[in-house]
Amino acid sequence: MTQPIVDIRNLSHIYMQGTPLEHRALDDVTLQVAEGECMAVIGHTGSGKSTLIQHLNGLIRPQSGTVIINGLDVSQPKVDIKSLRRQVGLVFQNPEDQLFEKLVGDDVAYGPFKMGLPLEEVRRRVHWAMELVGLSFQEMKDRPTFALSGGQKRKVALAGVLALQPKVLVLDEPTAGLDPLSRKELLERIRHLNREENLTVIFVSHNMEEVAQLADRVYVMANGKAVCDGSPRQIFGNEELLRQHHIGTPESVDILYRLRTEGYSINPESYLPEEAACEILKILKR
Ligand SMILES: Nc1ncnc2c1ncn2[C@@H]1O[C@H](COP(=O)(O)OP(=O)(O)OP(=O)(O)O)[C@@H](O)[C@H]1O
Numbered sequence: 001m002t003q004p005i006v007d008i009r010n011l012s013h014i015y016m017q018g019t020p021l022e023h024r025a026l027d028d029v030t031l032q033v034a035e036g037e038c039m040a041v042i043g044h045t046g047s048g049k050s051t052l053i054q055h056l057n058g059l060i061r062p063q064s065g066t067v068i069i070n071g072l073d074v075s076q077p078k079v080d081i082k083s084l085r086r087q088v089g090l091v092f093q094n095p096e097d098q099l100f101e102k103l104v105g106d107d108v109a110y111g112p113f114k115m116g117l118p119l120e121e122v123r124r125r126v127h128w129a130m131e132l133v134g135l136s137f138q139e140m141k142d143r144p145t146f147a148l149s150g151g152q153k154r155k156v157a158l159a160g161v162l163a164l165q166p167k168v169l170v171l172d173e174p175t176a177g178l179d180p181l182s183r184k185e186l187l188e189r190i191r192h193l194n195r196e197e198n199l200t201v202i203f204v205s206h207n208m209e210e211v212a213q214l215a216d217r218v219y220v221m222a223n224g225k226a227v228c229d230g231s232p233r234q235i236f237g238n239e240e241l242l243r244q245h246h247i248g249t250p251e252s253v254d255i256l257y258r259l260r261t262e263g264y265s266i267n268p269e270s271y272l273p274e275e276a277a278c279e280i281l282k283i284l285k286r
Pocket residue numbers: 015016023024025043044045046047048049050051052093
């Protein structure tokens with residue numbers, strides 16, 4: 001990989017160190033992400049996914065190991081955190097923790113405003129980012145943030161991060177709490193930003209359909225450690241690994257696994273719905 005935009009090496013993190021509640025959430029994690037890649041981080045609840053990605057914009061500083069983002073060494077106490085946060089936009093697992101202005105428009109404007117951009121440019125970016133996540137600028141900009149639904153809050157948090165025009169977008173369960181249409185639209189927008197605008201995307205998800213649809217690469221975590229790292233084809237084709245680490249599979253893969261258990265021969269690396277349909281048709285034609 002030529003000069004990864006995200007370069008994490010031997011990263012460990014212990015919460016509440018030195019207390020009876022001490023917990024090792026990350027254990028010697030190494031991960032590189034290339035510019036323009038779309039990477040999914042998956043793993044059971046408590047496996048360390050959120051802890052890992054909070055290192056990417058300096059919310060958590062490395063206790064041991066290194067985190068280098070686009071040449072900025074987050075492990076250095078003197079690292080320019082402002083510059084880091086302009087480059088890495090992070091949307092939290094609970095987006096309400098991220099909204100603090102009274103009005104939606106002000107909240108989305110907060111980051112670009114703090115960057116010192118001219119007001120015209122701030123307004124242009126707020127308009128662009130809100131429409132991009134599917135919030136009408138005209139209808140929503142003066143709405144109070146406290147009165148939004150969970151899904152709307154998630155969209156506002158995402159717009160606030162996109163308005164910074166980061167190089168790396170980090171999303172912690174981006175579609176949790178969204179209805180199927182909003183989920184589909186948001187995934188299409190993320191895919192567009194990744195494929196067309198060359199935005200590097202790292203997202204955490206428990207939704208395997210989403211992972212299959214979006215990710216170029218899947219990074220599997222268990223108990224604070226990296227278990228494996230591969231293409232969706234390699235990961236979803238490895239039934240044993242998924243079972244062992246209590247990771248679900250996309251429905252299309254589930255069907256193929258069941259057919260295999262029944263004795264049918266199927267291509268173990270099919271994982272997309274169209275591919276599963278082809279495998280089923282092949283069986284029906286026999
Ligand atoms: N602030 C904290 N203080 C103490 N322990 C924590 C803290 N945050 C997380 N942990 C613990 O660290 C471990 C990893 O947590 P983390 O939130 O990174 O998991 P996760 O993989 O994101 O889980 P989920 O899928 O449920 O979001 C868990 O056992 C959790 O209880």
